[in-house]
Amino acid sequence: MAIKFVLLVNKQGQTRLAKYTDQGMSVEERRALEGEIVRKCLARSEKQCSFIEHRNYKVIYRRYASLFFLVGVDGDENELAILELIHCLVETLDRYFSNVCELDLMFNLEMAHFIVDEMLMNGCIVETNKTNVLAPIQLLEKAAA
Amino acid sequence: MSIRLRELIRAVRQCKTAAEERNVVAKESAALRNAFKEQDTTYRHRNVAKLMYIHMLGHPTHFGQMETLKLIAANEFPEKRIGYLGLMILLDERQEVLMLVTNSLKNDLNSRNQYIVGLALCAMGNICSAEMARDLAPEIERLLQSTNSYIRKKAALCATRVVRKVPEVMESFVERAPTLLTDRHHGVLLCGVTLMMEICDIEPATLDTYRTHVPTLCKILRSLLMSGFAPEHDVGGITDPFLQVKILRLLRLLGKGSADASDQMSDILAQVATNTEANRNAGNAILYEAVQTIMGTESIGGLRVLAINILGRFLANRDNNIRYVALNTLAKVVAVDTQAVQRHRNTVVDCVKDADVSIRRRALELVYALVNEGNIKTLTKELLDYLRISDLEFKPDLTNKICVLVQRYAPDKQWHLDSLLQVLVQAGAYVKEEVCRALVVLITNAPELHAYVARSMYRALKAHQEQAELMLVITATWFLGEYGELLLPGRQGSPLPGEEAVSASSDDLVSLLEAVLSKSKEAAAREYALTALMKLAARVPEQTQRIKATIERQTGSTFLEVQARSCEYSKIFGLEAIRAQLLEHMPPLDESTYSRNLGNPNVVDAAAAGPAQAQQAFANGAATKTDDIADLLSMDVMAGPAAASAGPAPTTSAVDMLNELLAGDLLDLLGGPAAPAPASMPAQDPLGGLFGSQPTTSAPAMDAFGDLMGSPAPQPSFPITTVFEKDGITVTFAFTKPPGQPSVTDIEASYTNASAAPVTDFTLQAAVPKFMQLKLDPATGNALQPNNGPSVTQAIHVNNTMHGQKPLVLRLRIAYSINGQPTLEQVEVKNLPPGL
Known part of the structure; x- marks a missing residue:
C-alpha cells in the first residue's frame, strides 16, 4: 500500500520528472518501464478509465494538456484517491508557478521536486493542503530575494 | 566555467536524435567531472542540479555522488536542500556512500531550524538503510513529540520506514503512534494513521492494542464528515478525503476478525456510506474505501446490503473509472457474499465486452469468480460470444478461462463437448493440449456420445477445413479415426434433438482425412490423420484398399514421422491375422486416474496419442514376429547375420533416416519393450537416456x-x-x-x-x-x-x-x-x- 513512483511525461513520451520510492530498479530498468507505461497510456482514449495494469504495478494516470501525470502503486491502493492526489499535486504546482506548463517544470525541476517532497514521502502522503505545502518553499524564496 | 543548467536543458531540447543527446550529455558529464575534481565550490549547487537532470534522462551519474554529500555538509540552506534532493535522487540505500551521510543527518535532525530538520527527515524517510535507521531511531522518536506540526508529520512518516527497516526498535513507536491521533493538524493525523497501519502490518499482535483506539478514529471521521465547509481541507465539498480514506483503511485492519471493533465502527460506516456525496471523484473515493471496509470487517447484514447497493450504483455509472473500481471491489467481495454479487451478473458480463481493456480484464476476473454449476451455461455462452470478437491480446487468457470453467462446471458431457468444440473452432490456437486430452478421456467413457462426437467433429472439420487451428484438426482427426465408422449410413444413430443431420459416405470421410494428411502444414496434424486412416481401414472394410494405397504413398513423405509411420502401417497391412486386433477401439480411459494426474501431462500422453497405443499393441501382440520388428526398427545397427538377410528391403530408408535423427551416442533402437514408443514423438524422446549409465572412466x-x-x-x-x-x-x-x-x-x-x-x-x-x-x-x-x-x-x-x-x-x-x-x-x- 504505497506509491512506487510519480512520473511526469509529455505527449512525446519524454520524462519531465521522475520520483521513485521503489529502489529496486536500476536506471536502465526505470527508463524501460517508463517507455512501456507511457506507450500504453498514450494509446488510450479520453473515455477509457484512468487505470492500467502493468507488470506488478497499477498505474493511475491523468492527462493535463500535453502532460501526463502518472502514479504507480502496488496492490490495493485506492485508485480514486490517487486520482484525487494527482489533481491536488497539479493544483499545487499550478498555484506555485501560476498556470503551470511543461516548460516551467523543465526549467525549475528542483522546485517541482521540492513540492513533490513536501507532499509525498516514502510512498505515503504527507500533506495535501496546498498552503501548507507551499509555505516553506515560498518562505525560503522570500528570504533569498 | 561550465554552462548554466538552463543552457544544458536547452541544448538537450535541441537535440534531434538520441545520439546527439548522448553527445551533449557526455560532454557535460566530462565538464562536471572536472569541476568536481577541482573542488569548485561556487557552482557545486548548480552542478548537482545538472546531475539530477542528467539522471532523469537516464544517463550514469555515479561520479557525482560525493558532491551531494559535500553539499549536505554545507551550512547554507539552499546548498543543503539541493544536496538532500540529490541524495534522494542519485543514491539509494544499497550504496555504501550513504553511510557517510549518517552524521550529517544526525546534526541536521538536531538543528534549530525546522526546515533543515524537515529536509533531513524527508531524506531519511525516503532512503535510509537499516543501519542508519537503527542509529537514528532515538532522534526520530524524540522528533515525534516536537511542538512543531511540520516536524511531527514528517517524523511520523520517517518512523514508518524506520520500523520497517529495523523492527526491533518498534516497541517505543507502538506506544507513541496513537498519541498522534489527538493532533489537530491534518497532516500529522494522516501520517499518524499511516504509521499505525505500518506497525500493524509488521506486527499483527499490535492490532489488539490498537483496537482500543477505534472510538477515537470514529470520532475523527465523524468530525470530518460533519464539519461544514472547511476551506483549507476542502476537495470538491468534501473535507480532507485523503484523511478519511486513510482512517477507513485503518478501521478495516482493526475491524477484521473482531466483532466488537466492527460493532463500534458500524454507525460511522453507515453514516459515511449514506452521507457522502457521490457526484465527485473525491466522494466516490471515500465510498469506495467505505465499501471495502464494510465488506472487509465483521459488519452486520444491513450494512453489507448498503455496501453492495453502492457497488451496484458504481457499476451502473457512466464513468469508466467508477466502473473499474466497482468491478475490482466486487471481485474482492465475491468470496464473502456471492449471492449479492450474483445479482449484478448481467452488468458484469456486459463489462467483459467493454471497449476498455482495463475494464474487460477486471470483468473477466469477476465472471470467472462468479461462475457456478447453476449459471455455467448462460455465462459460457456470453463468453463464447465474446471470444469470437475479442481482440488478439485478450484471447489466450479468455480461452484458458473458458476451458477451465467448462472442465470444472460442465453440467453434462454433451454440453462439455459442444462448448469445447466451439472454443476449438474459435480460438484453437490458444487451447492447451491438456484440455483436448481431458476431452478424449471424457468421451471414451461416454459410449452414448461416440456417434455424436463423430458427427460433431466431422461437421467442425468439414466446415473449417481450410483455416482450422492445429488443436481442432488433431482433436477432430483423432475422434474421426476412433469413431468415424459411426458416421456412415446404417451405422449412424438418430441425431440428438436439435442436431442437424450429417450425411457422409465412407468416401467423404476418407477424403476429408486424406485432405488433412496431404495438405496440412503441421506435421502433427498429418501424423494424426495417418493414424486415423489406419484405424478406419480396419473398421470400414470397403475403404481398406483405398487407405492402403494412400498410406503407401506416404512412405515417400518428407515429414519424417509420417514417413516412418506409413512404412510401419504398410507393414501392418501385411499382417492380416492381427491387424483388426491391433486397431481395436481405445478402451475407456480411467477418469479418476486422469483427474488425479491432471497436473501431469505425461500420464495421459498415451491417451491422446493414438499411435502410441497401436505401437504398444503391435509390440505385445506380435511377439512371434519379433524378427520382422527387429528388422524394421534396428536393421541398420544390428549385425546379426541371420536377421540381416531376412529383413525386408523397402524399410531401410526410413530406418536410416530415423537413425540419422537419433545419431549421437545412441546405442540402438532396441531399448526394451518401450522402444517402439518413440514412434509417437521421436524428437522429444531421446533414446540416449537409455544409456544414462554409460561408464565414462577410461584411459587405463x-x-x-x-x-x-x-x-x-x-x-x-x-x-x-x-x-x-x-x-x-x-x-x-x-x-x-x-x-x-x-x-x-x-x-x-x-x-x-x-x-x-x-x-x-x-x-x-x-x-x-x-x-x-x-x-x-x-x-x-x-x-x-x-x-x-x-x-x-x-x-x-x-x-x-x-x-x-x-x-x-x-x-x-x-x-x-x-x-x-x-x-x-x-x-x-x-x-x-x-x-x-
Whole structure:
C-alpha cells in the first residue's frame, strides 16, 4: 500500500520528472518501464478509465494538456484517491508557478521536486493542503530575494 | 566555467536524435567531472542540479555522488536542500556512500531550524538503510513529540520506514503512534494513521492494542464528515478525503476478525456510506474505501446490503473509472457474499465486452469468480460470444478461462463437448493440449456420445477445413479415426434433438482425412490423420484398399514421422491375422486416474496419442514376429547375420533416416519393450537416456605408467567375462587385442547350456554405438547341447573409433528356443573390463 513512483511525461513520451520510492530498479530498468507505461497510456482514449495494469504495478494516470501525470502503486491502493492526489499535486504546482506548463517544470525541476517532497514521502502522503505545502518553499524564496 | 543548467536543458531540447543527446550529455558529464575534481565550490549547487537532470534522462551519474554529500555538509540552506534532493535522487540505500551521510543527518535532525530538520527527515524517510535507521531511531522518536506540526508529520512518516527497516526498535513507536491521533493538524493525523497501519502490518499482535483506539478514529471521521465547509481541507465539498480514506483503511485492519471493533465502527460506516456525496471523484473515493471496509470487517447484514447497493450504483455509472473500481471491489467481495454479487451478473458480463481493456480484464476476473454449476451455461455462452470478437491480446487468457470453467462446471458431457468444440473452432490456437486430452478421456467413457462426437467433429472439420487451428484438426482427426465408422449410413444413430443431420459416405470421410494428411502444414496434424486412416481401414472394410494405397504413398513423405509411420502401417497391412486386433477401439480411459494426474501431462500422453497405443499393441501382440520388428526398427545397427538377410528391403530408408535423427551416442533402437514408443514423438524422446549409465572412466592407468617408464606399453590382457546367464545358458566373452591396433577388440563369444533341456535356434545379435564398428562372424552352430555340452563359439570384432575416450559398450539380443518355447532376451553388457 504505497506509491512506487510519480512520473511526469509529455505527449512525446519524454520524462519531465521522475520520483521513485521503489529502489529496486536500476536506471536502465526505470527508463524501460517508463517507455512501456507511457506507450500504453498514450494509446488510450479520453473515455477509457484512468487505470492500467502493468507488470506488478497499477498505474493511475491523468492527462493535463500535453502532460501526463502518472502514479504507480502496488496492490490495493485506492485508485480514486490517487486520482484525487494527482489533481491536488497539479493544483499545487499550478498555484506555485501560476498556470503551470511543461516548460516551467523543465526549467525549475528542483522546485517541482521540492513540492513533490513536501507532499509525498516514502510512498505515503504527507500533506495535501496546498498552503501548507507551499509555505516553506515560498518562505525560503522570500528570504533569498 | 561550465554552462548554466538552463543552457544544458536547452541544448538537450535541441537535440534531434538520441545520439546527439548522448553527445551533449557526455560532454557535460566530462565538464562536471572536472569541476568536481577541482573542488569548485561556487557552482557545486548548480552542478548537482545538472546531475539530477542528467539522471532523469537516464544517463550514469555515479561520479557525482560525493558532491551531494559535500553539499549536505554545507551550512547554507539552499546548498543543503539541493544536496538532500540529490541524495534522494542519485543514491539509494544499497550504496555504501550513504553511510557517510549518517552524521550529517544526525546534526541536521538536531538543528534549530525546522526546515533543515524537515529536509533531513524527508531524506531519511525516503532512503535510509537499516543501519542508519537503527542509529537514528532515538532522534526520530524524540522528533515525534516536537511542538512543531511540520516536524511531527514528517517524523511520523520517517518512523514508518524506520520500523520497517529495523523492527526491533518498534516497541517505543507502538506506544507513541496513537498519541498522534489527538493532533489537530491534518497532516500529522494522516501520517499518524499511516504509521499505525505500518506497525500493524509488521506486527499483527499490535492490532489488539490498537483496537482500543477505534472510538477515537470514529470520532475523527465523524468530525470530518460533519464539519461544514472547511476551506483549507476542502476537495470538491468534501473535507480532507485523503484523511478519511486513510482512517477507513485503518478501521478495516482493526475491524477484521473482531466483532466488537466492527460493532463500534458500524454507525460511522453507515453514516459515511449514506452521507457522502457521490457526484465527485473525491466522494466516490471515500465510498469506495467505505465499501471495502464494510465488506472487509465483521459488519452486520444491513450494512453489507448498503455496501453492495453502492457497488451496484458504481457499476451502473457512466464513468469508466467508477466502473473499474466497482468491478475490482466486487471481485474482492465475491468470496464473502456471492449471492449479492450474483445479482449484478448481467452488468458484469456486459463489462467483459467493454471497449476498455482495463475494464474487460477486471470483468473477466469477476465472471470467472462468479461462475457456478447453476449459471455455467448462460455465462459460457456470453463468453463464447465474446471470444469470437475479442481482440488478439485478450484471447489466450479468455480461452484458458473458458476451458477451465467448462472442465470444472460442465453440467453434462454433451454440453462439455459442444462448448469445447466451439472454443476449438474459435480460438484453437490458444487451447492447451491438456484440455483436448481431458476431452478424449471424457468421451471414451461416454459410449452414448461416440456417434455424436463423430458427427460433431466431422461437421467442425468439414466446415473449417481450410483455416482450422492445429488443436481442432488433431482433436477432430483423432475422434474421426476412433469413431468415424459411426458416421456412415446404417451405422449412424438418430441425431440428438436439435442436431442437424450429417450425411457422409465412407468416401467423404476418407477424403476429408486424406485432405488433412496431404495438405496440412503441421506435421502433427498429418501424423494424426495417418493414424486415423489406419484405424478406419480396419473398421470400414470397403475403404481398406483405398487407405492402403494412400498410406503407401506416404512412405515417400518428407515429414519424417509420417514417413516412418506409413512404412510401419504398410507393414501392418501385411499382417492380416492381427491387424483388426491391433486397431481395436481405445478402451475407456480411467477418469479418476486422469483427474488425479491432471497436473501431469505425461500420464495421459498415451491417451491422446493414438499411435502410441497401436505401437504398444503391435509390440505385445506380435511377439512371434519379433524378427520382422527387429528388422524394421534396428536393421541398420544390428549385425546379426541371420536377421540381416531376412529383413525386408523397402524399410531401410526410413530406418536410416530415423537413425540419422537419433545419431549421437545412441546405442540402438532396441531399448526394451518401450522402444517402439518413440514412434509417437521421436524428437522429444531421446533414446540416449537409455544409456544414462554409460561408464565414462577410461584411459587405463597402465598406459600412462608405461609411457613414464619409457618402454612400449605391455599388451594388456583381459579376464574372461560372463555377460549373460539365464535358463542355464551362459555367454562368456574372451578378449584379445591384435598387436598395433589398440582400438580393435576381438571377442570370442562362447555359449554353453547347463540345463537339462536342449536349446535350439540360438542366435546372438550385438549392437554398438555409432562411433564403433561391429563385425559378427557366423557362429559355429545354433543348437546348444544340454548339460554343459560342447560350447558354440562366435567371433565378434569391434573397432572403437573413440578408443581412449569412450569405453566399449555392447548391447546383446539373444534369441533361443528351450523346450520349443521361443525366448528373446536383451542385455546391456555393463561389466566389460576397462581399457577395451
